[in-house]
Amino acid sequence: MARTAVPGRLSWRVATVEAARRETPSARTLVLRVPQWPGHLPGQHVDVRLTAPDGYSAQRSYSIASAWRDDGLVELTVQRVEDGEVSSYLIDDLEVGRPLELRGPVGGWFVWRAAPPPVLLVAGGSGVVPLMAMIRARGDVRGRQPFRLIYSVRTPQDALYAAELARRVRDDPGLDVHFVYTRKTPDGWPEPPGRLTVATLNTHGWPPDFAPDVFVCGPTAFVEAAADILVALGHDPGKVRTERFGGIS
Protein backbone atom coordinates (compact mmCIF):
# COMPACT_ATOMS: atom_id res chain seq x y z
CA MET A 1 0.00 0.00 0.00
CA ALA A 2 1.52 3.31 -1.05
CA ARG A 3 1.32 6.17 1.41
CA THR A 4 -0.69 9.09 0.10
CA ALA A 5 1.28 12.30 0.13
CA VAL A 6 -0.08 14.43 2.93
CA PRO A 7 1.33 17.64 4.27
CA GLY A 8 3.24 17.61 7.55
CA ARG A 9 1.82 18.81 10.81
CA LEU A 10 -1.40 20.77 10.53
CA SER A 11 -0.60 23.90 12.46
CA TRP A 12 -3.13 26.41 13.75
CA ARG A 13 -3.36 29.54 11.63
CA VAL A 14 -4.97 32.87 12.46
CA ALA A 15 -7.37 33.74 9.67
CA THR A 16 -9.14 37.08 9.32
CA VAL A 17 -12.81 37.41 8.46
CA GLU A 18 -12.67 39.32 5.20
CA ALA A 19 -16.39 39.28 4.51
CA ALA A 20 -19.53 37.52 5.65
CA ARG A 21 -22.94 36.95 4.16
CA ARG A 22 -26.23 35.56 5.38
CA GLU A 23 -27.25 32.51 3.33
CA THR A 24 -30.53 31.70 5.10
CA PRO A 25 -32.04 32.86 8.41
CA SER A 26 -29.99 30.15 10.14
CA ALA A 27 -26.80 30.01 8.08
CA ARG A 28 -23.91 32.40 7.47
CA THR A 29 -20.92 32.19 5.17
CA LEU A 30 -17.58 33.48 6.46
CA VAL A 31 -14.99 34.50 3.87
CA LEU A 32 -11.65 33.95 5.59
CA ARG A 33 -8.24 35.18 4.56
CA VAL A 34 -5.79 32.53 5.74
CA PRO A 35 -2.06 33.25 5.72
CA GLN A 36 0.08 30.60 4.00
CA TRP A 37 -2.96 28.46 3.22
CA PRO A 38 -1.66 25.46 1.22
CA GLY A 39 -4.88 25.11 -0.81
CA HIS A 40 -7.58 22.47 -0.50
CA LEU A 41 -9.62 19.96 -2.44
CA PRO A 42 -13.41 20.21 -2.66
CA GLY A 43 -14.92 18.14 0.14
CA GLN A 44 -12.20 18.77 2.71
CA HIS A 45 -12.87 20.45 6.05
CA VAL A 46 -11.11 22.57 8.63
CA ASP A 47 -11.03 22.53 12.40
CA VAL A 48 -11.99 25.84 14.01
CA ARG A 49 -10.88 26.74 17.55
CA LEU A 50 -12.43 29.43 19.75
CA THR A 51 -10.72 30.53 22.94
CA ALA A 52 -12.27 32.55 25.77
CA PRO A 53 -10.20 35.07 27.78
CA ASP A 54 -9.82 32.57 30.65
CA GLY A 55 -8.36 29.95 28.33
CA TYR A 56 -11.50 27.83 27.86
CA SER A 57 -11.55 26.67 24.25
CA ALA A 58 -13.89 24.78 21.94
CA GLN A 59 -13.17 23.12 18.61
CA ARG A 60 -15.49 22.09 15.79
CA SER A 61 -15.07 20.85 12.21
CA TYR A 62 -16.59 22.74 9.29
CA SER A 63 -16.65 21.75 5.65
CA ILE A 64 -15.06 24.19 3.23
CA ALA A 65 -17.68 25.70 0.92
CA SER A 66 -15.38 27.31 -1.63
CA ALA A 67 -13.14 25.95 -4.34
CA TRP A 68 -9.48 26.86 -3.99
CA ARG A 69 -8.54 29.74 -6.27
CA ASP A 70 -5.00 30.33 -5.05
CA ASP A 71 -6.08 33.66 -3.55
CA GLY A 72 -5.68 32.87 0.15
CA LEU A 73 -9.44 32.78 0.72
CA VAL A 74 -11.39 29.97 2.35
CA GLU A 75 -15.18 30.10 2.78
CA LEU A 76 -17.06 28.28 5.50
CA THR A 77 -20.84 28.11 5.69
CA VAL A 78 -22.00 27.68 9.26
CA GLN A 79 -25.46 26.31 10.02
CA ARG A 80 -26.88 27.23 13.40
CA VAL A 81 -27.09 24.29 15.77
CA GLU A 82 -29.59 24.49 18.62
CA ASP A 83 -27.66 25.62 21.72
CA GLY A 84 -24.40 25.37 19.79
CA GLU A 85 -21.74 27.46 21.51
CA VAL A 86 -19.51 27.56 18.42
CA SER A 87 -22.10 27.97 15.65
CA SER A 88 -23.89 30.75 17.54
CA TYR A 89 -20.61 32.64 17.96
CA LEU A 90 -19.69 32.26 14.29
CA ILE A 91 -23.16 33.39 13.16
CA ASP A 92 -24.06 36.08 15.70
CA ASP A 93 -20.87 37.45 17.22
CA LEU A 94 -17.89 37.13 14.89
CA GLU A 95 -17.50 40.43 13.04
CA VAL A 96 -15.78 41.18 9.76
CA GLY A 97 -12.14 42.06 10.40
CA ARG A 98 -11.82 39.82 13.43
CA PRO A 99 -9.45 36.85 13.73
CA LEU A 100 -10.45 33.19 13.71
CA GLU A 101 -8.14 30.26 14.42
CA LEU A 102 -8.29 27.25 12.16
CA ARG A 103 -6.21 24.39 10.85
CA GLY A 104 -6.48 22.17 7.83
CA PRO A 105 -7.29 21.15 5.25
CA VAL A 106 -8.38 17.80 6.67
CA GLY A 107 -9.67 14.71 4.91
CA GLY A 108 -8.53 12.74 1.90
CA TRP A 109 -11.54 10.49 1.27
CA PHE A 110 -14.65 12.63 0.87
CA VAL A 111 -13.05 14.71 -1.89
CA TRP A 112 -13.66 15.16 -5.61
CA ARG A 113 -10.41 14.99 -7.54
CA ALA A 114 -11.80 15.97 -10.95
CA ALA A 115 -11.88 12.33 -12.06
CA PRO A 116 -13.65 11.54 -15.35
CA PRO A 117 -16.77 9.60 -14.16
CA PRO A 118 -20.14 11.29 -13.78
CA VAL A 119 -20.90 12.50 -10.29
CA LEU A 120 -23.99 12.19 -8.14
CA LEU A 121 -24.21 14.52 -5.16
CA VAL A 122 -26.87 13.86 -2.53
CA ALA A 123 -27.28 16.52 0.14
CA GLY A 124 -29.44 16.75 3.23
CA GLY A 125 -29.69 20.27 4.71
CA SER A 126 -26.31 21.88 5.34
CA GLY A 127 -24.72 18.68 4.02
CA VAL A 128 -24.72 20.57 0.73
CA VAL A 129 -21.71 22.63 1.82
CA PRO A 130 -18.85 20.27 0.80
CA LEU A 131 -20.83 19.28 -2.31
CA MET A 132 -21.11 22.95 -3.28
CA ALA A 133 -17.32 23.14 -3.12
CA MET A 134 -17.25 20.33 -5.70
CA ILE A 135 -19.76 22.11 -7.95
CA ARG A 136 -17.75 25.34 -7.68
CA ALA A 137 -14.45 23.55 -8.39
CA ARG A 138 -15.96 21.94 -11.48
CA GLY A 139 -17.29 25.33 -12.59
CA ASP A 140 -13.89 26.97 -12.13
CA VAL A 141 -12.14 24.51 -14.45
CA ARG A 142 -15.13 24.25 -16.80
CA GLY A 143 -15.29 20.54 -16.03
CA ARG A 144 -17.32 18.42 -18.43
CA GLN A 145 -18.11 15.60 -16.01
CA PRO A 146 -21.90 15.29 -15.82
CA PHE A 147 -22.93 16.42 -12.32
CA ARG A 148 -26.26 15.86 -10.64
CA LEU A 149 -27.17 17.29 -7.25
CA ILE A 150 -30.17 15.99 -5.33
CA TYR A 151 -30.73 18.42 -2.49
CA SER A 152 -33.17 17.72 0.33
CA VAL A 153 -34.33 20.72 2.39
CA ARG A 154 -37.24 21.32 4.75
CA THR A 155 -38.61 24.36 2.96
CA PRO A 156 -37.54 26.54 0.03
CA GLN A 157 -36.26 29.13 2.54
CA ASP A 158 -33.82 26.59 3.98
CA ALA A 159 -31.96 26.02 0.69
CA LEU A 160 -28.37 27.24 0.83
CA TYR A 161 -26.90 28.79 -2.34
CA ALA A 162 -30.30 28.71 -4.12
CA ALA A 163 -29.57 31.67 -6.40
CA GLU A 164 -26.06 30.49 -7.27
CA LEU A 165 -27.31 26.97 -8.00
CA ALA A 166 -29.96 28.38 -10.32
CA ARG A 167 -27.32 30.45 -12.11
CA ARG A 168 -24.94 27.50 -12.39
CA VAL A 169 -27.64 25.21 -13.78
CA ARG A 170 -28.00 27.81 -16.54
CA ASP A 171 -24.29 28.50 -17.06
CA ASP A 172 -22.38 25.32 -16.12
CA PRO A 173 -22.98 22.77 -18.90
CA GLY A 174 -23.89 19.33 -17.63
CA LEU A 175 -25.02 20.36 -14.14
CA ASP A 176 -28.50 19.37 -12.94
CA VAL A 177 -30.07 20.16 -9.58
CA HIS A 178 -33.17 18.51 -8.17
CA PHE A 179 -34.72 19.70 -4.91
CA VAL A 180 -36.58 17.52 -2.45
CA TYR A 181 -38.77 19.44 0.02
CA THR A 182 -39.61 17.56 3.19
CA ARG A 183 -41.93 20.04 4.98
CA LYS A 184 -43.12 22.69 2.54
CA THR A 185 -42.78 22.99 -1.23
CA PRO A 186 -42.72 26.10 -3.40
CA ASP A 187 -46.08 27.10 -4.89
CA GLY A 188 -47.00 24.95 -7.85
CA TRP A 189 -44.47 22.21 -7.04
CA PRO A 190 -45.67 18.97 -8.66
CA GLU A 191 -45.29 16.77 -5.57
CA PRO A 192 -46.37 17.06 -1.94
CA PRO A 193 -43.58 17.50 0.61
CA GLY A 194 -41.85 14.25 1.50
CA ARG A 195 -38.58 12.53 2.13
CA LEU A 196 -36.09 11.29 -0.41
CA THR A 197 -37.31 7.99 -1.88
CA VAL A 198 -36.12 5.19 -4.13
CA ALA A 199 -37.99 6.93 -6.96
CA THR A 200 -36.14 10.21 -6.35
CA LEU A 201 -32.72 8.59 -6.59
CA ASN A 202 -33.79 6.36 -9.47
CA THR A 203 -35.22 9.25 -11.49
CA HIS A 204 -32.79 12.04 -10.67
CA GLY A 205 -29.59 10.10 -10.01
CA TRP A 206 -27.42 8.20 -12.46
CA PRO A 207 -28.00 4.55 -13.35
CA PRO A 208 -25.52 2.25 -11.56
CA ASP A 209 -24.26 1.19 -15.02
CA PHE A 210 -22.72 4.66 -15.42
CA ALA A 211 -20.55 3.87 -12.38
CA PRO A 212 -20.82 7.41 -11.01
CA ASP A 213 -18.76 8.73 -8.13
CA VAL A 214 -21.36 9.32 -5.43
CA PHE A 215 -21.05 11.73 -2.52
CA VAL A 216 -23.72 11.78 0.18
CA CYS A 217 -23.63 14.32 3.00
CA GLY A 218 -26.15 15.26 5.66
CA PRO A 219 -27.55 14.23 9.02
CA THR A 220 -26.97 10.60 9.97
CA ALA A 221 -30.53 9.39 9.35
CA PHE A 222 -30.58 11.05 5.93
CA VAL A 223 -27.22 9.61 4.90
CA GLU A 224 -28.14 6.13 6.14
CA ALA A 225 -31.39 6.20 4.16
CA ALA A 226 -29.85 7.60 0.97
CA ALA A 227 -26.85 5.24 1.03
CA ASP A 228 -29.09 2.22 1.65
CA ILE A 229 -31.26 3.17 -1.33
CA LEU A 230 -28.23 3.67 -3.57
CA VAL A 231 -26.85 0.23 -2.67
CA ALA A 232 -30.29 -1.35 -3.18
CA LEU A 233 -30.47 0.30 -6.62
CA GLY A 234 -27.22 -1.46 -7.51
CA HIS A 235 -24.55 1.15 -6.90
CA ASP A 236 -21.17 -0.23 -5.87
CA PRO A 237 -20.84 0.51 -2.12
CA GLY A 238 -17.17 1.26 -2.75
CA LYS A 239 -18.16 4.20 -4.99
CA VAL A 240 -20.55 5.73 -2.46
CA ARG A 241 -18.69 8.12 -0.18
CA THR A 242 -20.50 9.46 2.83
CA GLU A 243 -20.05 12.20 5.37
CA ARG A 244 -22.43 12.40 8.30
CA PHE A 245 -23.12 14.84 11.07
CA GLY A 246 -25.17 14.04 14.09
CA GLY A 247 -27.19 17.19 14.68
CA ILE A 248 -25.20 18.03 17.76
CA SER A 249 -23.55 21.18 19.06
Added chain:
Amino acid sequence: MSLSSFMIIGFTAGMSIISPGFGGRRRSSRPDLPPGQYLTHDFPVLSAGPTPRIPLERWQFTITDETGGKHSWSWPEFQDLPAEDVTTDIHCVTKWSKLGTTWRGVTLDTLFENVETTADYTMVHGYGGYTTNVPLEDLLDGKAWVAYQFDGEPLAPEHGGPARLVVPHLYFWKSAKWVNGIEMLQQDEPGFWEEAGYHMYGDPWREQRYQGD
Protein backbone atom coordinates in the same frame (compact mmCIF):
# COMPACT_ATOMS: atom_id res chain seq x y z
CA MET B 1 -11.55 47.24 10.74
CA SER B 2 -8.06 48.63 10.82
CA LEU B 3 -4.89 46.66 11.34
CA SER B 4 -4.28 48.30 14.71
CA SER B 5 -7.59 47.21 16.16
CA PHE B 6 -6.88 43.67 14.92
CA MET B 7 -3.60 43.74 16.81
CA ILE B 8 -5.31 44.83 20.00
CA ILE B 9 -7.96 42.20 19.74
CA GLY B 10 -5.72 39.45 18.52
CA PHE B 11 -3.46 39.18 21.55
CA THR B 12 -2.28 35.75 22.46
CA ALA B 13 -2.90 33.60 25.52
CA GLY B 14 -0.44 30.78 25.51
CA MET B 15 -0.59 29.01 22.16
CA SER B 16 -3.93 30.31 20.99
CA ILE B 17 -5.44 33.70 20.30
CA ILE B 18 -8.47 35.00 22.14
CA SER B 19 -11.67 34.93 20.10
CA PRO B 20 -13.11 38.42 20.65
CA GLY B 21 -16.49 38.16 22.33
CA PHE B 22 -16.37 34.41 22.86
CA GLY B 23 -17.26 33.55 26.40
CA GLY B 24 -18.05 29.90 26.00
CA ARG B 25 -21.61 30.27 27.21
CA ARG B 26 -22.19 26.55 27.38
CA ARG B 27 -19.01 25.22 28.89
CA SER B 28 -18.67 21.64 27.87
CA SER B 29 -15.17 21.11 29.22
CA ARG B 30 -14.67 18.88 32.24
CA PRO B 31 -11.80 16.81 33.60
CA ASP B 32 -12.94 13.56 31.98
CA LEU B 33 -12.96 15.16 28.51
CA PRO B 34 -9.72 15.03 26.49
CA PRO B 35 -8.49 18.33 25.00
CA GLY B 36 -10.63 19.74 22.18
CA GLN B 37 -13.54 17.37 22.86
CA TYR B 38 -17.11 18.21 23.81
CA LEU B 39 -19.77 16.14 25.46
CA THR B 40 -22.65 14.61 23.54
CA HIS B 41 -25.56 12.51 24.74
CA ASP B 42 -26.38 11.33 21.21
CA PHE B 43 -24.46 8.58 19.53
CA PRO B 44 -23.28 10.17 16.30
CA VAL B 45 -22.22 8.02 13.36
CA LEU B 46 -19.02 8.39 11.38
CA SER B 47 -18.55 6.10 8.40
CA ALA B 48 -16.92 6.49 5.04
CA GLY B 49 -19.60 4.71 3.04
CA PRO B 50 -22.87 2.82 3.12
CA THR B 51 -23.60 0.60 6.11
CA PRO B 52 -22.95 -3.06 5.26
CA ARG B 53 -25.55 -5.62 6.41
CA ILE B 54 -23.88 -8.86 7.44
CA PRO B 55 -26.09 -11.94 7.92
CA LEU B 56 -25.06 -13.74 11.11
CA GLU B 57 -24.81 -17.09 9.31
CA ARG B 58 -22.10 -15.58 7.10
CA TRP B 59 -20.32 -13.68 9.86
CA GLN B 60 -16.81 -14.81 10.68
CA PHE B 61 -13.97 -13.33 12.71
CA THR B 62 -10.39 -14.34 11.90
CA ILE B 63 -7.03 -13.59 13.47
CA THR B 64 -4.22 -14.13 10.97
CA ASP B 65 -0.70 -14.40 12.39
CA GLU B 66 2.46 -13.35 10.56
CA THR B 67 2.99 -16.87 9.21
CA GLY B 68 -0.50 -16.94 7.70
CA GLY B 69 -1.90 -19.17 10.45
CA LYS B 70 -5.59 -18.51 11.04
CA HIS B 71 -7.84 -18.60 14.09
CA SER B 72 -11.51 -18.23 13.13
CA TRP B 73 -14.83 -18.06 14.92
CA SER B 74 -18.32 -18.35 13.47
CA TRP B 75 -21.11 -16.34 15.11
CA PRO B 76 -22.26 -19.27 17.33
CA GLU B 77 -18.65 -20.04 18.30
CA PHE B 78 -18.06 -16.38 19.10
CA GLN B 79 -21.23 -16.23 21.21
CA ASP B 80 -19.99 -19.21 23.21
CA LEU B 81 -16.88 -17.33 24.34
CA PRO B 82 -16.95 -15.72 27.79
CA ALA B 83 -18.27 -12.14 27.50
CA GLU B 84 -17.73 -9.08 29.66
CA ASP B 85 -19.82 -6.01 30.39
CA VAL B 86 -17.79 -2.87 29.90
CA THR B 87 -18.59 0.72 30.88
CA THR B 88 -16.27 3.22 29.25
CA ASP B 89 -15.91 6.71 27.77
CA ILE B 90 -15.48 7.03 24.00
CA HIS B 91 -13.87 9.88 22.09
CA CYS B 92 -14.37 10.56 18.38
CA VAL B 93 -11.79 12.52 16.39
CA THR B 94 -14.66 14.67 15.06
CA LYS B 95 -14.68 16.18 18.59
CA TRP B 96 -17.59 14.49 20.37
CA SER B 97 -17.11 12.37 23.45
CA LYS B 98 -19.69 10.18 25.08
CA LEU B 99 -19.18 9.19 28.69
CA GLY B 100 -20.18 6.02 30.47
CA THR B 101 -21.20 3.97 27.44
CA THR B 102 -22.01 0.32 28.15
CA TRP B 103 -20.97 -2.55 25.92
CA ARG B 104 -20.93 -6.33 26.05
CA GLY B 105 -18.31 -8.27 24.17
CA VAL B 106 -15.36 -10.61 24.17
CA THR B 107 -12.02 -9.31 25.36
CA LEU B 108 -9.18 -9.57 22.87
CA ASP B 109 -7.19 -11.43 25.53
CA THR B 110 -9.63 -14.32 25.08
CA LEU B 111 -9.39 -14.20 21.29
CA PHE B 112 -5.57 -14.10 21.36
CA GLU B 113 -5.28 -16.87 23.98
CA ASN B 114 -4.02 -19.47 21.49
CA VAL B 115 -2.39 -17.12 18.97
CA GLU B 116 1.39 -17.47 18.80
CA THR B 117 2.94 -14.28 17.46
CA THR B 118 6.08 -12.18 17.75
CA ALA B 119 4.63 -9.32 15.69
CA ASP B 120 4.00 -6.03 17.49
CA TYR B 121 1.50 -4.43 15.11
CA THR B 122 -1.92 -5.27 13.77
CA MET B 123 -4.23 -4.23 10.98
CA VAL B 124 -7.87 -4.52 11.97
CA HIS B 125 -10.25 -5.32 9.09
CA GLY B 126 -13.99 -4.76 8.77
CA TYR B 127 -16.69 -5.90 6.34
CA GLY B 128 -16.91 -3.28 3.60
CA GLY B 129 -13.12 -3.03 3.37
CA TYR B 130 -12.40 -0.72 6.31
CA THR B 131 -8.96 -1.02 7.90
CA THR B 132 -7.22 0.60 10.84
CA ASN B 133 -3.84 -0.08 12.47
CA VAL B 134 -3.47 -0.68 16.21
CA PRO B 135 -0.35 -1.86 18.07
CA LEU B 136 -0.90 -5.31 19.58
CA GLU B 137 -0.18 -4.11 23.11
CA ASP B 138 -3.12 -1.68 22.81
CA LEU B 139 -5.45 -4.62 22.17
CA LEU B 140 -4.35 -6.83 25.09
CA ASP B 141 -4.47 -6.72 28.91
CA GLY B 142 -8.12 -5.76 29.13
CA LYS B 143 -7.87 -2.75 26.83
CA ALA B 144 -10.03 -3.91 23.90
CA TRP B 145 -13.13 -5.95 23.08
CA VAL B 146 -15.07 -7.25 20.11
CA ALA B 147 -18.46 -5.96 21.22
CA TYR B 148 -21.88 -7.11 20.02
CA GLN B 149 -24.18 -5.26 22.42
CA PHE B 150 -24.53 -1.56 23.11
CA ASP B 151 -26.66 -0.32 26.00
CA GLY B 152 -28.07 -3.82 26.50
CA GLU B 153 -29.27 -4.19 22.92
CA PRO B 154 -27.77 -5.94 19.88
CA LEU B 155 -25.36 -3.52 18.22
CA ALA B 156 -27.14 -1.65 15.40
CA PRO B 157 -25.64 -1.90 11.89
CA GLU B 158 -24.92 1.86 11.65
CA HIS B 159 -22.88 1.60 14.85
CA GLY B 160 -20.91 -1.37 13.55
CA GLY B 161 -23.13 -4.36 14.25
CA PRO B 162 -23.24 -7.25 14.38
CA ALA B 163 -19.86 -6.74 16.08
CA ARG B 164 -17.26 -4.00 16.27
CA LEU B 165 -13.91 -3.52 17.89
CA VAL B 166 -13.95 -1.28 20.98
CA VAL B 167 -10.56 0.21 21.91
CA PRO B 168 -11.79 3.08 24.07
CA HIS B 169 -8.42 4.57 25.02
CA LEU B 170 -7.80 5.55 21.37
CA TYR B 171 -9.90 7.81 19.11
CA PHE B 172 -12.96 5.89 18.07
CA TRP B 173 -12.00 5.43 14.41
CA LYS B 174 -9.61 2.76 15.74
CA SER B 175 -12.65 0.86 17.03
CA ALA B 176 -13.37 -0.70 13.64
CA LYS B 177 -17.04 -1.23 12.83
CA TRP B 178 -18.28 -4.48 11.26
CA VAL B 179 -15.01 -6.04 12.37
CA ASN B 180 -14.13 -9.35 10.76
CA GLY B 181 -10.46 -9.86 11.42
CA ILE B 182 -7.10 -8.86 12.78
CA GLU B 183 -3.94 -9.35 10.80
CA MET B 184 -0.58 -9.44 12.59
CA LEU B 185 2.12 -7.19 11.12
CA GLN B 186 5.85 -7.00 11.80
CA GLN B 187 5.81 -3.29 10.95
CA ASP B 188 3.25 -0.57 11.47
CA GLU B 189 1.23 0.30 8.36
CA PRO B 190 -1.48 2.92 7.89
CA GLY B 191 -5.12 1.88 7.60
CA PHE B 192 -7.97 3.70 5.87
CA TRP B 193 -8.14 7.02 7.74
CA GLU B 194 -4.43 6.94 8.56
CA GLU B 195 -3.76 6.91 4.79
CA ALA B 196 -5.96 9.99 4.53
CA GLY B 197 -3.82 12.01 6.95
CA TYR B 198 -5.08 10.92 10.35
CA HIS B 199 -2.68 9.99 13.14
CA MET B 200 -1.05 6.55 13.16
CA TYR B 201 -1.73 6.03 16.90
CA GLY B 202 -4.60 8.37 17.89
CA ASP B 203 -4.34 9.03 21.62
CA PRO B 204 -7.14 11.48 22.52
CA TRP B 205 -5.37 12.67 25.69
CA ARG B 206 -2.40 13.79 23.58
CA GLU B 207 -4.82 15.09 20.90
CA GLN B 208 -3.25 12.97 18.18
CA ARG B 209 -5.89 13.71 15.55
CA TYR B 210 -3.83 14.20 12.42
CA GLN B 211 -0.48 13.12 11.10
CA GLY B 212 2.23 15.10 12.90
CA ASP B 213 0.13 15.90 16.00
